[in-house]
Amino acid sequence: MQGACVLLLLLGLQLQLSLGLVPVEEEDPAFWNRQAAQALDVAKKLQPIQTAAKNVILFLGDGMGVSTVTAARILKGQMDGKPGPETPLAMDQFPYVALSKTYNVDRYVPDSAGTATAYLCGVKGNYGTIGVSAAARYNQCNTTRGNEVTSVMNWAKKAGKSVGVVTTTRVQHASPAGAYAHVVNRDWYSDAQMPDQAKKEGCQDIATQMVYNMDIDVILGGGRIYMFPEGTPDPEYPENGRQNGVRKDRRNLVQEWQAKHQGAQYVWNRTALLQAANDSSVTHLMGLFEPGDMTYDIHRDHTKDPSLEEMTEAAVRVLSRNPRGFFLFVEGGRIDHGHHENIAYRALTETVMFDNAIAKASQLTSEADTLTLVTADHSHVFTFGGYPLRGTSIFGLADGKASDRKSYTTLLYGNGPGYRLNMGSRADVNEKQSVDPEYQQQAAVPLGSETHAGEDVAVFARGPWAHLMHGVQEQTFVAHVMAFAACVEPYTTDCHPQRPSGPSDTAHQAACPSSLALLAGALLLLLVPTLH
Ligand SMILES: [Zn+2]
Numbered sequence: 099m100q101g102a103c104v105l106l107l108l109l110g111l112q113l114q115l116s117l118g119l120v121p122v123e124e125e126d127p128a129f130w131n132r133q134a135a136q137a138l139d140v141a142k143k144l145q146p147i148q149t150a151a152k153n154v155i156l157f158l159g160d161g162m163g164v165s166t167v168t169a170a171r172i173l174k175g176q177m178d179g180k181p182g183p184e185t186p187l188a189m190d191q192f193p194y195v196a197l198s199k200t201y202n203v204d205r206y207v208p209d210s211a212g213t214a215t216a217y218l219c220g221v222k223g224n225y226g227t228i229g230v231s232a233a234a235r236y237n238q239c240n241t242t243r244g245n246e247v248t249s250v251m252n253w254a255k256k257a258g259k260s261v262g263v264v265t266t267t268r269v270q271h272a273s274p275a276g277a278y279a280h281v282v283n284r285d286w287y288s289d290a291q292m293p294d295q296a297k298k299e300g301c302q303d304i305a306t307q308m309v310y311n312m313d314i315d316v317i318l319g320g321g322r323i324y325m326f327p328e329g330t331p332d333p334e335y336p337e338n339g340r341q342n343g344v345r346k347d348r349r350n351l352v353q354e355w356q357a358k359h360q361g362a363q364y365v366w367n368r369t370a371l372l373q374a375a376n377d378s379s380v381t382h383l384m385g386l387f388e389p390g391d392m393t394y395d396i397h398r399d400h401t402k403d404p405s406l407e408e409m410t411e412a413a414v415r416v417l418s419r420n421p422r423g424f425f426l427f428v429e430g431g432r433i434d435h436g437h438h439e440n441i442a443y444r445a446l447t448e449t450v451m452f453d454n455a456i457a458k459a460s461q462l463t464s465e466a467d468t469l470t471l472v473t474a475d476h477s478h479v480f481t482f483g484g485y486p487l488r489g490t491s492i493f494g495l496a497d498g499k500a501s502d503r504k505s506y507t508t509l510l511y512g513n514g515p516g517y518r519l520n521m522g523s524r525a526d527v528n529e530k531q532s533v534d535p536e537y538q539q540q541a542a543v544p545l546g547s548e549t550h551a552g553e554d555v556a557v558f559a560r561g562p563w564a565h566l567m568h569g570v571q572e573q574t575f576v577a578h579v580m581a582f583a584a585c586v587e588p589y590t591t592d593c594h595p596q597r598p599s600g601p602s603d604t605a606h607q608a609a610c611p612s613s614l615a616l617l618a619g620a621l622l623l624l625l626v627p628t629l630h
Contacts, residue, residue, distance in 0.1 A: 119489030152423035161434030163477025170449035214276025220577035254425035267431030268321030375412035440516035479512030514548025
């Protein structure tokens with residue numbers, strides 16, 4: 099049996115080689131030695147930038163564990179006509195990396211609320227709570243007061259910088275809310291989701307806090323229903339009553355927000371966003387593009403809704419008008435949702451879109467004055483295994499059969515809705531099924547929604563003080579590095595010098611050469627399934 103497997107493997111490899119799927123230059127030791135020499139050269143020339151960061155951008159891939167990053171790298175490489183794993187993502191090209199320990203104060207495996215408190219406020223909190231220390235208890239309104247902790251966005255604002263949040267989820271969702279809200283229950287999006295007791299005790303919903311806790315210059319994402327009085331028809335889906343506003347207090351928070359600032363503009367579609375971003379009279383910009391979360395990018399109506407990359411560009415353009423710089427939080431928020439559904443195609447295509455936004459921001463800013471961090475709040479029980487052959491689809495089958503003589507996919511989940519038995523046993527799967535964008539990968543344990551995972555996540559860093567991102571750190575370190583690099587609270591004394599103004603020296607250093615396998619790439623184009 100084993101001999102047969104080896105024979106099959108060899109046959110498979112030979113087939114691969116004969117089809118040119120393995121770049122032929124990789125058979126030559128000189129190829130690897132040359133590549134390593136180039137990487138060494140780049141590494142030796144790395145110089146820490148020790149002047150103050152004028153701008154700080156934090157990219158947060160919700161649920162983007164390391165296995166997600168690796169699988170998305172292969173997907174993006176293949177979408178680009180390359181074999182995949184050798185082709186660096188935009189985030190891969192950042193010069194410094196650390197590991198972040200993501201646990202909440204009360205749980206090993208965290209959620210997006212407690213972790214947002216950690217990486218944005220610099221203090222770990224409890225599961226389900228946002229912007230409060232662990233002395234606050236989940237869902238107990240009366241434990242909020244006195245336990246609030248403020249975020250790096252707040253500190254940057256106090257220092258005179260412009261600030262913004264961009265997300266593909268609703269803007270009141272746990273991760274962006276970590277930048278501006280203090281709440282013991284992450285689901286209190288509007289007053290309609292709050293129990294009467296909490297309202298009586300004076301707790302405020304997240305949407306209201308977004309408008310009143312601080313002055314946020316740019317807010318882009320989904321989440322219209324939480325801003326308008328109950329029954330207000332949605333501008334995009336006026337016939338669909340389920341998309342109406344939900345606020346019980348009858349307040350129109352968009353109107354209230356606009357009244358606060360001259361030059362404030364509200365938009366709800368892509369065209370208006372692009373116009374507003376280019377209008378220098380716009381000082382404050384709120385764009386809410388869906389009633390709830392924005393759609394997955396693969397389902398997006400490109401004429402109506404902006405991509406994460408477009409929102410990021412719009413935000414950078416508006417925020418850059420402040421000569422004192424800006425803080426921007428950008429979330430790829432639906433990577434997490436794809437994983438919860440056990441649909442890896444959704445999670446990975448969202449990760450690729452997230453990486454495109456990182457590439458765009460890297461083009462629009464300078465490494466000399468902008469600290470950019472890329473990290474995740476937590477991982478997922480998403481695995482990438484089974485010895486798949488190089489050049490095959492990342493969504494394809496593992497090489498060989500399982501012990502039940504059925505095929506299995508390279509991508510699998512530890513738990514979730516993908517657990518399904520067929521006549522008491524695991525379903526077989528073929529290549530055509532597994533590469534379908536709707537395919538739900540198999541899971542070992544049945545759950546309505548797949549869970550997060552507890553292992554560390556990566557932090558990629560580029561720009562002033564990026565070299566502080568090293569080693570294995572508590573997740574709270576992320577907020578402190580951003581504050582220290584930008585010389586904002588609580589690091590305003592003993593501040594490092596500002597960078598002398600002048601033309602910026604944007605020496606963008608790629609860590610890896612990407613001049614691989616043009617021929618193999620062309621062949622692959624014919625073989626890799628088309629991705630939309
Ligand atoms: Zn999640």
